[in-house]
Amino acid sequence: MSKTHNLGFPRIGRERQLKFAQEQFWRGELSAAQLQDTAATLRAQHWQWQREAGLDWVPVGDFALYDQVLNLTALLGNVPARYGFSGGEVGLDTYFAMARGTASAPAMEMTKWFDTNYHYIVPEFTADSRFELSSHALFDEVQEAQAQSIPAKVVLLGPVSYLFLGKSKQAGFDRLNLLPRLLKAYASLLLRLHGLGVQWVQLDEPILALDLDEPWLAAFQQAYPLLAEQGIPILLASYFGDVSRHLPLLTRLPLAGVHIDVVRAPEQLSVFAAQWPQDRVLSVGIVDGRNVWRADLRQKLAQLSEVADRGEQLWLAPSCSLLHVPVDLAAEQKLDAELKSWLAFARQKLDEVAALSHALNQGESVVSAILADSDQAAASRRSSTRIHNAAVAARLAALTAADAERDAPFAVRQVSQQAHLNLPAFPTTTIGSFPQTQDIRSARAAFKRGELDEAGYLAAMKSAIRLAVAKQEELGLDVLVHGEAERNDMVEYFGEQLSGYAFSQNGWVQSYGSRCVKPPLIFGDVSRPQAMTVAWSRFAQTLTARPMKGMLTGPVTMLQWSFVRDDQPRALTARQIALALRDEVCDLEAAGIRVIQIDEPAIREGLPLRRADWDAYLQWAVEAFRLSASGVQNETQIHTHMCYSEFNDILPSIAAMDADVITIETSRSDMELLDAFAAFNYPNDIGPGVYDIHSPRIPAVDEMVRLLEKARQVIPAERLWVNPDCGLKTRGWHETEAALRHMVQAARQLRETATA
Numbered sequence: 169m170s171k172t173h174n175l176g177f178p179r180i181g182r183e184r185q186l187k188f189a190q191e192q193f194w195r196g197e198l199s200a201a202q203l204q205d206t207a208a209t210l211r212a213q214h215w216q217w218q219r220e221a222g223l224d225w226v227p228v229g230d231f232a233l234y235d236q237v238l239n240l241t242a243l244l245g246n247v248p249a250r251y252g253f254s255g256g257e258v259g260l261d262t263y264f265a266m267a268r269g270t271a272s273a274p275a276m277e278m279t280k281w282f283d284t285n286y287h288y289i290v291p292e293f294t295a296d297s298r299f300e301l302s303s304h305a306l307f308d309e310v311q312e313a314q315a316q317s318i319p320a321k322v323v324l325l326g327p328v329s330y331l332f333l334g335k336s337k338q339a340g341f342d343r344l345n346l347l348p349r350l351l352k353a354y355a356s357l358l359l360r361l362h363g364l365g366v367q368w369v370q371l372d373e374p375i376l377a378l379d380l381d382e383p384w385l386a387a388f389q390q391a392y393p394l395l396a397e398q399g400i401p402i403l404l405a406s407y408f409g410d411v412s413r414h415l416p417l418l419t420r421l422p423l424a425g426v427h428i429d430v431v432r433a434p435e436q437l438s439v440f441a442a443q444w445p446q447d448r449v450l451s452v453g454i455v456d457g458r459n460v461w462r463a464d465l466r467q468k469l470a471q472l473s474e475v476a477d478r479g480e481q482l483w484l485a486p487s488c489s490l491l492h493v494p495v496d497l498a499a500e501q502k503l504d505a506e507l508k509s510w511l512a513f514a515r516q517k518l519d520e521v522a523a524l525s526h527a528l529n530q531g532e533s534v535v536s537a538i539l540a541d542s543d544q545a546a547a548s549r550r551s552s553t554r555i556h557n558a559a560v561a562a563r564l565a566a567l568t569a570a571d572a573e574r575d576a577p578f579a580v581r582q583v584s585q586q587a588h589l590n591l592p593a594f595p596t597t598t599i600g601s602f603p604q605t606q607d608i609r610s611a612r613a614a615f616k617r618g619e620l621d622e623a624g625y626l627a628a629m630k631s632a633i634r635l636a637v638a639k640q641e642e643l644g645l646d647v648l649v650h651g652e653a654e655r656n657d658m659v660e661y662f663g664e665q666l667s668g669y670a671f672s673q674n675g676w677v678q679s680y681g682s683r684c685v686k687p688p689l690i691f692g693d694v695s696r697p698q699a700m701t702v703a704w705s706r707f708a709q710t711l712t713a714r715p716m717k718g719m720l721t722g723p724v725t726m727l728q729w730s731f732v733r734d735d736q737p738r739a740l741t742a743r744q745i746a747l748a749l750r751d752e753v754c755d756l757e758a759a760g761i762r763v764i765q766i767d768e769p770a771i772r773e774g775l776p777l778r779r780a781d782w783d784a785y786l787q788w789a790v791e792a793f794r795l796s797a798s799g800v801q802n803e804t805q806i807h808t809h810m811c812y813s814e815f816n817d818i819l820p821s822i823a824a825m826d827a828d829v830i831t832i833e834t835s836r837s838d839m840e841l842l843d844a845f846a847a848f849n850y851p852n853d854i855g856p857g858v859y860d861i862h863s864p865r866i867p868a869v870d871e872m873v874r875l876l877e878k879a880r881q882v883i884p885a886e887r888l889w890v891n892p893d894c895g896l897k898t899r900g901w902h903e904t905e906a907a908l909r910h911m912v913q914a915a916r917q918l919r920e921t922a923t924a
């Protein structure tokens with residue numbers, strides 16, 4: 169009799185209740201007790217749904233008021249010294265101070281969770297790091313679940329991944345030295361859970377899917393025997409990749425079970441089927457936890473046949489935590505029936521897991537109606553005429569290498585661009601978005617509800633653009649932007665206008681903290697029925713004599729931040745998007761826009777987890793960008809922008825994108841990234857971000873001058889631009905104006921010293 173469980177459930181709530189409660193709490197409109205009430209109500213609802221789906225084990229410990237890695241940092245009392253925590257209980261103030269910073273202590277760093285669009289708070293380690301249980305939140309949640317008769321399986325990030333995913337904050341300090349100390353804390357944690365009657369603990373060790381050096385592998389050998397001694401059976405969960413090469417290691421560890429992801433790495437199922445001991449749990453992640461397509465249950469059952477004889481030692485689950493998918497397809501009222509029949513969100517995915525388990529345990533006949541529905545959905549998706557577009561296929565077939573090449577090399581383009589743009593040294597610009605104010609969002613919400621007509625909405629957006637342009641002129645910026653007021657999101661906005669894309673009403677996914685995204689769905693061949701941004705850019709250009717930068721989201725980011733069709737290679741979908749964007753780039757140029765930015769913040773995020781797979785990805789990713797950018801004349805300046813990632817290891821590919829200018833997040837790393845650009849002799853213009861846009865803090869002129877001086881030591885002055893780290897949509901106007909005023913002043917100071 170196979171069992172079912174889940175690795176983690178989305179915590180934001182079907183109506184994003186958590187987001188609204190967090191933001192109200194931060195604004196002082198909700199008390200801590202009210203915030204905790206909302207959290208408890210959400211947990212109860214989510215546990216109840218999972219129980220109703222028929223799961224044998226329900227995750228507890230996956231909830232977080234900001235981030236699950238930060239929860240662990242609080243639980244372990246690993247609070248960086250700057251927050252003044254002196255032991256005892258990590259309260260909400262300290263917890264949110266770590267996440268969001270305070271006037272005196274900057275926030276902890278946030279980075280991408282593997283190759284997802286979720287961001288976690290990076291643990292910090294020094295030789296002085298101590299770990300002591302300092303939060304009762306997890307223990308309370310366990311008791312809460314028990315009081316609701318929920319069969320709780322506690323889920324936590326495992327100790328080796330916790331260390332690996334953190335950062336040493338002391339030069340030369342090897343954080344692996346902290347393992348013995350950390351293990352003691354984990355051991356007391358497990359003992360405490362044991363005391364509460366917890367019967368299973370799932371320790372996530374997703375780093376097993378990465379290329380790991382020997383010392384990190386040895387850390388598993390050191391950790392797990394000690395943890396297993398505490399008396400609770402441990403399920404070690406891997407996901408996002410193949411871990412079969414670690415099977416001998418995993419077998420040696422005293423684990424009660426392992427979880428493997430056979431959606432991302434189906435090939436590992438046979439290896440585990442043959443070699444994983446029969447008397448230990450094999451949890452098979454069979455339903456895609458990262459994407460929204462409905463499972464083809466018949467095909468899944470065929471896949472499971474090689475492990476079907478494992479009885480109770482076979483557990484079925486989604487491939488990974490459902491954090492990465494929206495909560496409930498039933499909340500979608502506007503998707504057409506056919507498309508809806510192809511989809512499954514978190515709740516529906518649990519139903520799929522349960523159906524598979526029933527079929528294995530009691531025979532397929534007990535779920536015959538569910539299987540018939542699944543068959544029909546799979547067949548309709550395969551044969552639908554909405555998926556394939558002959559014109560797109562023909563256009564792709566006709567592409568030649570020249571289509572991904574600008575007419576002239578950068579040195580030639582640069583001269584003709586400067587002749588047209590006539591920019592000063594150290595030109596100043598911003599990354600695209602200006603504050604998405606409540607007025608802007610309310611106007612859009614009213615328009616969507618039908619309470620504001622189109623003319624009223626257009627007028628409201630135009631007035632936001634007018635304001636942004638006037639402010640930039642007054643500030644004295646050199647290359648202006650229209651501010652992206654009309655965009656709900658830099659990916660969803662384009663997804664709403666492209667054929668082959670669909671969008672949901674309520675398909676929200678947490679990106680970080682209270683910030684959510686609603687990834688559009690790519691279900692078919694992508695094409696552009698009509699221009700998407702040209703009217704806005706043209707309008708903005710009429711408001712100023714300075715160059716107005718057109719603003720597009722690049723093909724790789726469009727792919728990475730959407731739910732992508734799984735019936736053709738991602739490379740092919742990226743090319744289709746690239747061609748649609750190429751048309752937009754050419755139309756912007758024809759409309760007189762001389763500078764066009766094609767954002768690719770997700771290019772690093774899309775990099776495969778294992779190095780052996782990098783080259784193939786980078787090759788198509790770079791080609792897609794070039795395809796989107798190469799239809800223009802030499803005198804049109806193409807910018808790209810990158811952020812949220814570490815770029816050192818893909819510099820040759822960034823150079824191969826051949827953008828005339830790259831603006832890139834560098835301020836938080838104190839410009840260190842530029843050393844790599846310089847060492848690599850990066851050939852084109854660079855705008856290293858001179859201030860962090862994640863905090864309302866207004867950086868001083870001197871601070872930015874210092875960073876620019878640092879940049880000037882490694883990058884020739886004539887190739888340097890001056891800009892913030894990223895877009896300003898999450899900021900208010902007050903700090904935006906003040907920071908940009910300082911930034912323009914910093915650029916002017918540099919110009920003066922350059923000519924002195």
Ligand SMILES: CN1c2c(nc(N)[nH]c2=O)NC[C@@H]1CNc1ccc(C(=O)N[C@@H](CCC(=O)N[C@@H](CCC(=O)N[C@@H](CCC(=O)O)C(=O)O)C(=O)O)C(=O)O)cc1
Nearest residue numbers: 285609610612613655656657658659679682683684685729
């Ligand atoms: C740059 N980043 C992005 C990533 N991924 C994306 N797809 N997009 C990105 O920009 N990944 C990496 C980073 C992550 N950073 C962020 C930063 C900010 C947000 C964010 O602000 N998200 C918003 C939602 C954005 C949006 O869709 N806005 C809609 C409004 C939707 C809404 O909530 N409407 C309300 C009504 C509002 C009102 O009446 O005032 C409602 O429906 O109830 C819009 O502008 O129309 C967020 O609020 O979380 C995300 C990722």
Ligand SMILES: N[C@@H](CCS)C(=O)O
Nearest residue numbers: 599600601767769895
């Ligand atoms: N143009 C976008 C890029 C964000 S990564 C913005 O400014 O928000």
Ligand SMILES: [Zn+2]
Nearest residue numbers: 769811894895
């Ligand atoms: Zn950015």
